[in-house]
Amino acid sequence: MNKDIFLTNSIGYKKEKFVPIDKNKVGMYVCGPTVYDDPHIGNARPLVVFDILYKVLKCKYGVKAVTYVRNITDVDDKIIQSSIDKKISIEELTKKITKNYHNDCDYLKCEKPNEEPKATEHILLMIEMAKILIKKGFAYENKNHVYFEVKKFKDYGKLSNKNLDELIAGSRVEISENKKNPEDFVLWKPSMEYEPSWDSPWGKGRPGWHLECSVMSKKYLGVKFDIHGGGRDLIFPHHENEIAQSRCANDTDVFANYWVHNGFITISNEKMAKSQGNILKINDFKKSISGQVLRLALISTHYKQPLDWNDNLINECKKILNKWYECYVQVKKKVLIPESILGPLYDDLNTPGYIANIHKLYDKAHNGTVKDKEVFTTACNFIGLLTDSKDQWLKFKKEQSDISEQEILHKIKERDKARKNKNYKLSDKIRDELLNKGVLIEDKDGKTTWKFK
């Protein structure tokens, strides 16, 4: 499609036309998980949002033109703490959580990124970058720590709309006597005996949190690239610090051109937090709800907006997908999605607008030709919906029920008998019983059919 893509750039928070550095190539870096605990529904949002942005970019620039990098952070204080709490080794923990994370990605129908670098596999590059920053005078060593001197970077705070004076005045910044200034942040720190460590010019230790993304984005996308994404909360300090490190180390005027951040999820209007005890793990949905339902729910609101997670939302999405599967067809030949339908996605990833368009395609397809149904199904597939066949969808619902097919057919026979005898009291009772077990009876054209609700 010839149409331009627009994105809301967090720098300035304005919608801007997307122009890649190289018009034949697009690079996107998205902050992936820190593998210290199972992914929750909040982690799922950027996964799905940037998966769709990836698809849109590929649609416009070609499959091979887009490089999507999403890291895995496997060294971090939270991981150390979690391994102590769970009484398992760090390696065992990160391996296990990474595996769970990949399962969750599959469940949510997310495509694999082109690269999925791990922090622990890039320690040497991180040490290199820290060395360069010291050499150039942007960082300093003190007592086996290396700190980035924020003051030295003039554009600090440009992304998050902060100025240094206010930050310091807030005095919530961690004060350490090792630091020259309270706002300075760690590039390298020493490790305790039991903590993971690597040799460095500043002794055995480990990197600070932000360095990995600077190093890995550079390795896979270069010192300047197009899109950097993640959750809103990462704007400060994580992304601000990435910009500072990268631009100072690489002598560049810009790090990423477009910063795209997704909003937060609340649970029934409450902040999702450990202290609230309302963390919903992705894994906990797998048994009862199809990943497609979660996916639809996650994109039912524009990515920038907050999204409230509640039963009503899930039920609505279930209903919509049930309905949509009525028009599902297997698409064999490639079908083009009309520009007018695709439009909202190009316009700052307006998924609700696109969903509204799918509803219109559904209306057309429902009484329309096979071609109409193919267009409809293709439009759904484009955002990762209706990617399961109808059989798979029905099978999943079947697995939710504890009633056997045999039993259902038997009950229906019983009901038919009652109906023939005009014993409607009994026949309605049987229908209610089945409904309670999730089986929906439909008398159509003189025949009784059933399906799982």
Next chain:
RNA sequence: GGCAUCGUGGCGGAAUGGUUACGCAGAGGAUUGCAAAUCCUUCUAUCCCAGUUCGAUUCUGGGCGAUGCCUCCA
């Protein structure tokens, strides 16, 4: 305290300087033993106050309210 975002019908949720969003729910109808499912039709809205304008829900200013970030966090 500082910096941001948001405030649309019963609910969710887009867009827009003047014209139908869309979905769910509700109502009416077709259909049915009654339903369900499906189809058709349909009601309901732009927080308050000023300003700009021929005209503002949309732009500007003020107010009120909600939320987020400023500390680990998607």
